[in-house]
Amino acid sequence: MPEGIEVEIYRQAADPIVGHQITSVDCPDEWFLKEGATAEHVSDAVVGQRVETTRRIGKLMLVDLSNGVTVGLRFGMTGRLLVDDSGPIDELEYGPKATKDEWVRFRLSFDNKRQLFLHDPRRLGGVILDPDESKLGDDMFSITQERLQERVLVGTVALKARLLDQKRVAGIGNLICDETLWQSGIRPDRAANSLTPTEQSTLHTTLLQTVETLFKQGGSHTGELQSERHRAGHCPTDGTELSREKIGGRTTYYCDVHQK
Ligand SMILES: [Zn+2]
Missing domain, CATH: 1.10.8.50 (Helicase, Ruva Protein; domain 3)
Structure with missing residues (x-):
């Protein structure tokens, strides 16, 4: 599974989105949204906002937005972060190696034409709005x-x-x-x-x-x-x-x- 090292590699790969505005969000799998969030909540919270910074605590990646909202990304057993359509890590120790559209659980599009995808065949990761960082x-x-x-x-x-x-x-x-x-x-x-x-x-x-x-x-x-x-x-x-x-x-x- 992705450990803190892989998540740090993902975080660094997401550098091209820092400073850019989110133009749309796609949540094809609402089950992947955690703590009661819906696609509508997520859309209201993130669209039109700029990414101020990215952070990481352990295996949790954090994207801080200009309105004060933080988007937490969890990668579970088989999650990968892809920027545009190429992943920073081609192979994971566990899980299928292929990339398939149906395994994209969350996607953010930006004003610089970049897209950030969370690709997770086994769906054990998740997206959390304003995760409780004190639990880590x-x-x-x-x-x-x-x-x-x-x-x-x-x-x-x-x-x-x-x-x-x-x-x-x-x-x-x-x-x-x-x-x-x-x-x-x-x-x-x-x-x-x-x-x-x-x-x-x-x-x-x-x-x-x-x-x-x-x-x-x-x-x-x-x-x-x-x-x-x-x-x-x-x-x-x-x-x-x-x-x-x-x-x-x-x-x-x-x-x-x-x-x-
Ligand atoms: Zn020994």
């Missing part, structure tokens, strides 16, 4: 060690479940999580509050580095562990057969030898 934790690109300790490294829940909890730190999905823990040498099933001060510091530094590296490499699927994420895959560092378990509700790969 600090973004994974910039969370401080102090906030990681306060919000994530607490309680006896599995560390991986905490890292995936968007209310605590926003943007981490399954691939970024496994890569970060593997790079950190910390087991995903450790209690979140069991890390030593050194491990806490290692985890924080490694998280920021991993996010930055994967972003520069073009996606959350570009980590060193990625090619071994299959049955009988091996640790790229020490050659141990990787353990495969469901942790935090997600299939997790980790090395039983060097992850302590």
